[in-house]
Amino acid sequence: MNVEIRINHALKKYGDNVIIPDLSLDIRPGEFFTLLGPSGCGKTTLLRMIAGFNTIEGGDFYFGDRRINDLDPSKRNIGMVFQNYAIFPHLTVKKNVAFGLQNRKLPKDKIEAQTEKFLNMMKIQEYKDRLPDRLSGGQQQRVALARALAIEPDVLLMDEPLSNLDAKLRVEMREVIKEIQNELGITTVYVTHDQEEAMAVSDRIAVMNAGVIQQIGTPKALYQRPANLFVSTFIGRTNVLEKKLVAKDGALAVDFGGYQLPMPNLTAEAQAGQTVQASVRPEELVIVDGGEGIRGTVEFSTFLGLNTHYLVRLETGERVEIIQESRIDDILAKGSTVRMTVKGEKINVFTQDGSRSLIA
Amino acid sequence: MWVIISLGLLGLYILFMLYPMLKLLINSVRDETTGAFTLRYFERFFDPDHGYAYTVINSFKVSISATVITLIIGVPMAYLYTMYEVRGRNFLMVMIILCSMSAPFLGAYSWVLLLGRGGAITKLIRAWFGIRLPSIYGFGGILLALSTKLFPLVFLYVNGALKNVDNSLLEASSNMGCKGVKRFFKVVIPLCMPSILAAGLMVFMRSLADFGTPRMIGEGYMTFPVIIYQQYVGEVGTNYNFAAAIAVIAVIITAVIFLLQKWSSNRFSFTMNALHPIERRKAGKIGSFFIHLFLYGMVVISYAPQLFLVYYSFHNVSRTGNIIKPGYSFMNYRTVWPDLGPAVWNTLRICGGALIIIVVLAMLISYLVVRRRNLVNNVIDTMSMIPYIIPGAVIGIAMIMGFNNGPLVLTGTAWIMVVAMCIRRMPYTIRSSVAVLQQIPITVEEASASLGASKFKTFWKITIPMMFNGVAAGAVMTWVTLITELSSSVMLYSYKTITLNLLVYVLVVGGTDARACAASTVLTLFTITTLVIYMRVAKNKELSL
Known part of the structure; x- marks a missing residue:
């Protein structure tokens, strides 16, 4: 499960509009890594390039030794949590969690056991037969997380997963996320524009602006020794x-x-x-x-x-x-x-x- | 995989739409005997001596008048319905939907039975007061039939728009001293303008292309769908090529109007989303009385004639079927029974077949158009919208020209009717499917991909189930338009493929009124059943047209 993510000279453009000019990044195995920046800085774009939903105009993306540039999203073995959760509204909680496992054509009892495990881990066992629209925002978030984790992905990607929750739930859920990530030790890339949230969950943070990484460091380093004026004003x-x-x-x-x-x-x-x-x-x-x-x-x-x-x-x-x-x-x-x-x-x-x- | 589907769809459009339309165009400029190029038919159409060009003016007069009248009735109705407490609002809504669902020509026909030469009310008034009512036939009759049939469309459109108007907009307006009637014209109408324009276009196009109404009640007052039909059927001598020429002119006219509407509605385009819907108020006693009178009165005027058809169907009649005898029984039903069985079966298999094809293709096309934009799919998108501006009568004649001879002969089969129905109704179903799909966030499909599902599996297991509710609701409405389809099928049917709606038409034209009423009652039962199913299928009781 512990895989390193390496990005060398990534380039992203829409037509002639360059979003990310030249970006390189190493994410260590098992690390909780956050892309932080103001809206429009290219952090979600970069995450979606890692996930395979955005085309890559240049550079190389590696999961461990495997180059993934041209790999279909369905074959990258990623777990993704979306801003709007993207839970399948026509499937019950349990079927949502089991969806990825069924695509692997695993034996039935294995699917059942794995689904149960993650329903329990995310404490949503009691809602397993409900349809998602009868769940609260926090519960939906738990379903999304359970679904992403159930396939035991190499990499967990999260795109502003807490921005649709109210302030109190946000704090609660970020603790849940941090705890689960620690427990599983899965390499995680997390996107947010909320610096407090980023500091609370991350091992390391990359502060981005206009498609360029301004600084990569621990929360403490970013706050106390920012590399430039942008970082010092953006953080705190x-x-x-x-x-x-x-x-x-x-x-x-x-x-x-x-x-x-x-x-x-x-x-x-x-x-x-x-x-x-x-x-x-x-x-x-x-x-x-x-x-x-x-x-x-x-x-x-x-x-x-x-x-x-x-x-x-x-x-x-x-x-x-x-x-x-x-x-x-x-x-x-x-x-x-x-x-x-x-x-x-x-x-x-x-x-x-x-x-x-x-x-x- | 998707590339094959794209190309397949493109092929279908070329074969079943472009090819017949091209043949239509060629025939319109080709001499019927020599086969040489000629503009003779167009000259003939515009020749003042023949008076054909007059039918276009007639069509315009009817369509513009009908549009204005339906807007004058429908917009205030929707406004009052939204603003004030109305008793039995759900029932009222169901009745208005039902009005919009009935077969277009049945409305006209029922007015003839009521107010026509031998009509029930005409006779009654002559017997009681000795007054001769003015003739219902001609312009006035067409307008009456079209307006009472089409105002529900305006009502439903505008009602939908008013749902998205936030109450605070009205409160803000009052706050700044703009209230009541002034507010209606200065705030409410502009806010609903996109929907009003869309509804206006809908009414206009339907009136312009309507064949059944002028045929039933127009008598000497010709509109161009009637002329096309006559040139084709040959009540006054067949001339395919001339019919083709008229068809081409008709398409040009509707295309121009469509583009004009597009242009004008772009200028009024904005989106609204109401956080707080308009709060209904209780009107004063007198006001409330008039509101109820207006709303229910319009529904009665629109639907009562149809109920009269039901009543009439139980009348005893003479052996020939056109003289009323005292007493009531099921005899009319017994008489039409031998025809009714096959007609019901044809309705189910032809319209049902068309519906399945429409829904499947519309889902595929909307997916390609929304999620997989590329050159081929853009072409499909444009092509799929072309039938929107082609009147039914033109599609009918194009089908015959395309598939009467040549590589693929379909005339006389059920397939040609299925094809015509698919082409005619597809744009509406595609539009509603596209709207449904655009509501579904793409991240749901991405989530599926990230969980290891292939693109095709994602479409099948995620996209289709999520679209299904919305598309099914649209499909029910499509079904209604299919079973009441007349203007193209009337040229395409044979005795083997006669549907219920066509059977009613044939019986009406044959002059056997009571039997026609019996068949029409069965048709009405079909639409009511459909509406009941719709209410079950659709989560909210809103109607998407």
């Missing part, structure tokens, strides 16, 4: 401030206007006097009572229980968002002036065009 919230690097005490520092933050961890490319994009996440700004810091005025505050969000206008004119753990004393009033320090080891600095990180 951040304040982007255009600043200059200055020399301070023999090292480089980011000049926040009166507050110079030493950055000992920059690459050799970084030079004093260079304009950079500093990406500072809201929780990386700390409001301090006195001493050195960036000065600003509170414009707006939102109390959200665990945290309080502030919108602060800096003296340099930019607006930044700050998230602080809520305190028991009063919320800072609108109009009050504050000082902020920056957690230097956490922030990221990019070249002026945002294409490269300057963090070593």
Whole structure:
């Protein structure tokens, strides 16, 4: 069951319209791999190329050592879960799950046993004789998953499987999916535009934009050390401030206007006097009572229980968002002036065009 | 596999549609004796001395008037039905559907029996008041028969459109001060415009191509399907080539109108989907009375004449069958019984055979057109729509010209009727199948493929079962149009292939009214049974036309 997926120089175009110019990717055996990106970035297109529902205009796709470019979808041994579930409405739950097994012409008792196994695994045993339209969204999702897994596919492909569910079910189902995937150890490619969902389920994530992979990494790496400005703004919230690097005490520092933050961890490319994009996440700004810091005025505050969000206008004119753990004393009033320090080891600095990180 | 099916379908269209139409075209410009090229027949048609061109103007007058009248009746009916509480709304809906299902010429015939020269009401009024009613024959009669027969189509179309109008649109309109009648014209009608145009075209095409109604009630008022028939049957001397020429002119006219409608409806095309359907209100006492009077009144006017046929069928008559005697019995049924058996059997085998072929081919074609677009399938798509604009009488005459001699002789057999029926009804079934298929997300078929099913197995095990409900509902409606088909079959039948509908026609033309009524009652039973089956098959009680 554990198969590696290799994609070399994939090309996809519709007519003259190039969707994916040149994409290469290695997905490790048994890995939960997510394609994440804004809508229209080509992530679903790529998934459907792996599944065989989209033509491949160039490049090579491998499952292990087997080149699958010209293999019919029905022969690729994939399990696919669709956004709209694509459950056969005229077949009962059990027949839906057994459908793929019947195509393999397995003996009856084998089909029966395998179907039962996955009905139980997905906890839909009690609905097995129902027609799908009498199931809730979450139950339908379980049927779709059971059906895809019952054929013991080499690869499990999921195309935004949770986007039709409400928020609470979404969280519940992503835990189910993660758990089952861990249990079976099946190589999984998951497509979503929801970064929180991607972080929750994935071993590794590929962030895509305009048909190009921006970065591949663990959720932690993507959040804390994004490779470029796009990734840093797409994953989580951040304040982007255009600043200059200055020399301070023999090292480089980011000049926040009166507050110079030493950055000992920059690459050799970084030079004093260079304009950079500093990406500072809201929780990386700390409001301090006195001493050195960036000065600003509170414009707006939102109390959200665990945290309080502030919108602060800096003296340099930019607006930044700050998230602080809520305190028991009063919320800072609108109009009050504050000082902020920056957690230097956490922030990221990019070249002026945002294409490269300057963090070593 | 699919390539073979595509080419096979293409072959069928070429053999059974293009080939006869081509022969029709050739015959229209070929001299009947010498075989040389001539435009004589077209000249003759437009020659003012012969007055043939007048039939086109007549046809237009009738069709335009019928379209306007059915819209004036049908649109407000649908509006009132949707906006207000109406007692027995389901019953009313069933009756309106039933009105739309009856054989076209039976409506005209029943009006003749009621208001004609020897008609029941005519006699009654003369006996009671000594007044002579104005003649029912001619333009007025055709219009009466067509309007009462066709307004249900408009009603059903517009009712369908109003279902997709969201209540909030009406509320927003009221909110901005546009209410009542003003809102009806400024908001409701524009919202339903695509359906109104579609319904208008439907009524227009049907009136234009209708053969039975002008034949029954038109007398001297000729329309061109009647002329084609007469030239072919030869009540005033046969002339195949001239009939072919008229047929070609007819097709050109309908094609132009079809294109005009396409062009105009593209300008009004938009989609709606109601989250909150229109909420029905209770009208005031007086208003409610008039609403009920209008809705039920129209249904009575449309359907009562048919019930009169049923009543009439039980009358005792003289031996010849045309003089009414006192008393009621089943004698008319006994008299037509020997003819009835074969006619019912022919109806079942010919129309049933055609229905099966239509459904199978329509499913295949819709699949090819929607899921496997390529050059051949695009050609099939276009070809399958051609019969939409060809009047039945033209198809009838084309069939004869194509299969009277030459490599494939079919005239006089049941097959030629089956072929004509298939060609005529296929476009409608294909359109509804395409609509059904487009509703099915392609991912369901992809899911099947990912689970290891081949393309053919996917089509057979997934696509067909999922399409079936929708297509079956459409098939029931097709069945009704098949058993009431007259304009092409009337040229193609022989004594061996006479169907129930044709039997009624023959008996009517033969002047044996009561027996015709008996046969027509059996036909009516057929349509009612069909409707009952339809109500069972269709999940919702909506009618797709």
